[in-house]
Amino acid sequence: MNILEVKNVNKRFGGLQALGNVNLNVAENTVHAIIGPNGAGKSTLLNCLVGKLIPDTGSVMFDGRSVLGRKPYEINQMGISRVFQTPEIFGDLSVQENMLIPCFAKRDGAFALNGYGSVGSQRDVIDKAEEMLVEMKLADKRHMHAASMSRGDKRRLEIAMCLAQDPRLLLLDEPTAGMARADTNNTIDLLKQIKEERDITIAIIEHDMHVVFSLAERITVLAQGTPLVEDTPDNIKGHPKVREAYLGESQDAA
Amino acid sequence: MLGLNKKDLGVLLLVALLAMAAPILLNPFPADSGMAQFNAGYPDLMQRFVIFGIFAIGYNILFGLTGYLSFGHAAFLGVGSYSAVWMMKLLSMNVIPAILLSVIVAGLFSVVIGYVSLRRSGIYFSILTLAFAQMSFNLAYSVLTPITNGETGLQISLSDPRILDGANAPSYPNLFGAQMNSAATIDVGSWSFTFSVGYYLCALLMLVAFYISIRIFRSPFGLMLRAVKSNQQRMNYTGLNTKPYTLAAFVISGMYAGLAGGLLAAMDPLAGAERMQWTASGEVVLMTILGGAGTLLGPVLGAGFIKYFENIFSKINDNVLHGWFSFMPDGIEDFIITIIHPFVGKGWHLTLGLLFMLVVIFLPGGLVEGGQRIGRLFRRKKADTNTPDGTKTPAE
Numbered sequence: 001m002n003i004l005e006v007k008n009v010n011k012r013f014g015g016l017q018a019l020g021n022v023n024l025n026v027a028e029n030t031v032h033a034i035i036g037p038n039g040a041g042k043s044t045l046l047n048c049l050v051g052k053l054i055p056d057t058g059s060v061m062f063d064g065r066s067v068l069g070r071k072p073y074e075i076n077q078m079g080i081s082r083v084f085q086t087p088e089i090f091g092d093l094s095v096q097e098n099m100l101i102p103c104f105a106k107r108d109g110a111f112a113l114n115g116y117g118s119v120g121s122q123r124d125v126i127d128k129a130e131e132m133l134v135e136m137k138l139a140d141k142r143h144m145h146a147a148s149m150s151r152g153d154k155r156r157l158e159i160a161m162c163l164a165q166d167p168r169l170l171l172l173d174e175p176t177a178g179m180a181r182a183d184t185n186n187t188i189d190l191l192k193q194i195k196e197e198r199d200i201t202i203a204i205i206e207h208d209m210h211v212v213f214s215l216a217e218r219i220t221v222l223a224q225g226t227p228l229v230e231d232t233p234d235n236i237k238g239h240p241k242v243r244e245a246y247l248g249e250s251q252d253a254a
Numbered sequence: 255m256l257g258l259n260k261k262d263l264g265v266l267l268l269v270a271l272l273a274m275a276a277p278i279l280l281n282p283f284p285a286d287s288g289m290a291q292f293n294a295g296y297p298d299l300m301q302r303f304v305i306f307g308i309f310a311i312g313y314n315i316l317f318g319l320t321g322y323l324s325f326g327h328a329a330f331l332g333v334g335s336y337s338a339v340w341m342m343k344l345l346s347m348n349v350i351p352a353i354l355l356s357v358i359v360a361g362l363f364s365v366v367i368g369y370v371s372l373r374r375s376g377i378y379f380s381i382l383t384l385a386f387a388q389m390s391f392n393l394a395y396s397v398l399t400p401i402t403n404g405e406t407g408l409q410i411s412l413s414d415p416r417i418l419d420g421a422n423a424p425s426y427p428n429l430f431g432a433q434m435n436s437a438a439t440i441d442v443g444s445w446s447f448t449f450s451v452g453y454y455l456c457a458l459l460m461l462v463a464f465y466i467s468i469r470i471f472r473s474p475f476g477l478m479l480r481a482v483k484s485n486q487q488r489m490n491y492t493g494l495n496t497k498p499y500t501l502a503a504f505v506i507s508g509m510y511a512g513l514a515g516g517l518l519a520a521m522d523p524l525a526g527a528e529r530m531q532w533t534a535s536g537e538v539v540l541m542t543i544l545g546g547a548g549t550l551l552g553p554v555l556g557a558g559f560i561k562y563f564e565n566i567f568s569k570i571n572d573n574v575l576h577g578w579f580s581f582m583p584d585g586i587e588d589f590i591i592t593i594i595h596p597f598v599g600k601g602w603h604l605t606l607g608l609l610f611m612l613v614v615i616f617l618p619g620g621l622v623e624g625g626q627r628i629g630r631l632f633r634r635k636k637a638d639t640n641t642p643d644g645t646k647t648p649a650e
Contacts, residue, residue, distance in 0.1 A: 081492075101494070116257075
């Protein structure tokens with residue numbers, strides 16, 4: 001069954017056709033990677049999924065419901081969580097407080113005027129946050145100022161915050177961009193572990209072929225705003241069209 | 255106790271103690287000594303301390319927690335004052351309906367202004383609030399004269415209906431007969447302490463306001479407001495709608511401002527448009543930053559500090575200076591007074607401005623940070639062997 005169905009999506013910025021007739025189906029409980037050279041429309045597509053952009057035409061269905069016209073927070077409450085290219089966390093707050101916020105969002109919804117009881121008295125949320133901190137190996141950093149953590153830890157915290165909401169679809173936007181090889185491998189292991197332990201669908205946009213081929217079960221190749229091919233990693237590797245559009249260009253760029 | 259942790263309870267009790275003992279603590283100098291002019295323990299000034307304390311505590315809920323810098327909060331102060339005076343004209347000289355209405359009207363008013371202004375953030379939000387406040391000021395000053403009595407200001411008069419008051423009711427704001435300006439003066443030796451009804455009413459309300467603000471700071475709601483300040487993008491992508499959070503903070507701070515405005519009118523039953531002017535809005539920003547934005551105690555300290563300066567420092571004129579430096583030879587005395595002159599009396603703003611600059615540059619966390627640094631210095635000296643426990647306190 002497909003959890004995400006993108007049909008005939010078009011998006012134009014002035015004279016630039018960023019997305020042209022994009023069709024994409026992401027099956028439930030798989031890891032689906034979207035790759036493509038710079039300017040292929042990967043980020044535009046992602047922004048159309050989370051409500052940051054609204055496509056000119058076409059439909060985006062998540063779990064049988066349209067996400068178009070909904071605000072990012074509404075789409076998140078439907079079960080889509082997004083990890084950003086540069087980790088977006090609450091830098092001014094402690095790691096523990098960072099973890100509490102998605103737990104409150106999960107329990108209380110988009111808005112709750114919960115101004116009387118103290119944070120410390122909300123045992124269920126505190127316990128849930130603590131559980132996630134332990135699971136993601138951040139427990140010893142719980143009192144740390146989130147902004148002062150290393151990039152890898154920030155990424156780990158951001159993923160933990162997304163998982164605390166028990167999303168059905170996790171979107172990752174170049175999760176290893178700008179990371180050292182060791183951090184990249186850690187992130188790959190983390191994502192593999194998440195996939196094993198949870199019923200979750202992961203859609204990942206990535207430049208790094210090493211990451212894509214170690215994680216993905218299906219790969220869609222995007223070039224100039226249109227999907228070129230969609231197949232398993234093994235078939236993608238040898239596909240002539242992909243070599244031409246993607247690998248060829250990356251050699252030029254290098 | 256009271257749903258607070260030990261530390262917060264300590265802060266609350268400290269503030270309560272200081273507020274209750276203020277008439278004594280603020281009068282450290284004998285009444286007939288040369289230093290008596292530095293005594294701040296007279297009702298009028300103490301009322302200002304706590305009323306502007308309330309104003310700043312409320313402002314801090316918006317600015318300190320969410321980071322939204324409003325330049326229009328004096329509008330709510332003014333609206334509160336007008337509402338309170340109208341209540342005293344129409345219903346009763348009892349201050350309770352006056353204060354209640356001032357909070358409610360300021361709250362409604364802030365829903366409208368907040369709803370529009372919060373469509374933008376950053377500098378655009380500040381400009382919108384400033385524009386609204388100036389609009390309110392000008393309306394009160396001219397167009398709405400039938401309601402606000404324009405330039406003269408709204409006052410009470412003997413011909414007011416006051417439908418709830420009997421024939422013998424007091425003609426001055428009162429709390430069930432206890433007039434706001436009634437006071438008992440107790441002389442101890444050459445010291446003189448004044449305890450007034452008005453001050454203690456204001457101080458009690460300030461403590462309630464302070465207590466509510468502690469609860470908000472420590473609540474999940476307060477955590478969300480701090481998250482708004484930190485990263486709105488992440489909030490939106492964590493399924494949280496930031497708009498109602500910011501609007502709620504705006505309205506709560508507007509109601510605090512209304513309470514302060516109502517109390518100003520209850521202490522002295524008149525309301526003028528100048529209370530809504532942008533300088534008044536700027537003053538509360540200064541108080542909050544000077545004391546320490548986002549801290550519990552900061553706004554109270556900042557309000558006290560600025561009001562003390564405004565009332566005491568401005569009283570130091572050349573005659574006083576001559577009195578102080580009369581032991582020096584004439585030439586030097588005149589020279590020193592010429593140098594000090596611009597900084598005192600009417601020039602107190604200059605001193606305040608310099609202090610403000612020093613605080614912002616060297617103590618970005620305000621006076622509270624200064625206190626914390628001093629505290630840390632002492633603690634380090636006392637127990638060098640103690641390892642820090644690593645717990646972080648986001649707000650003091």
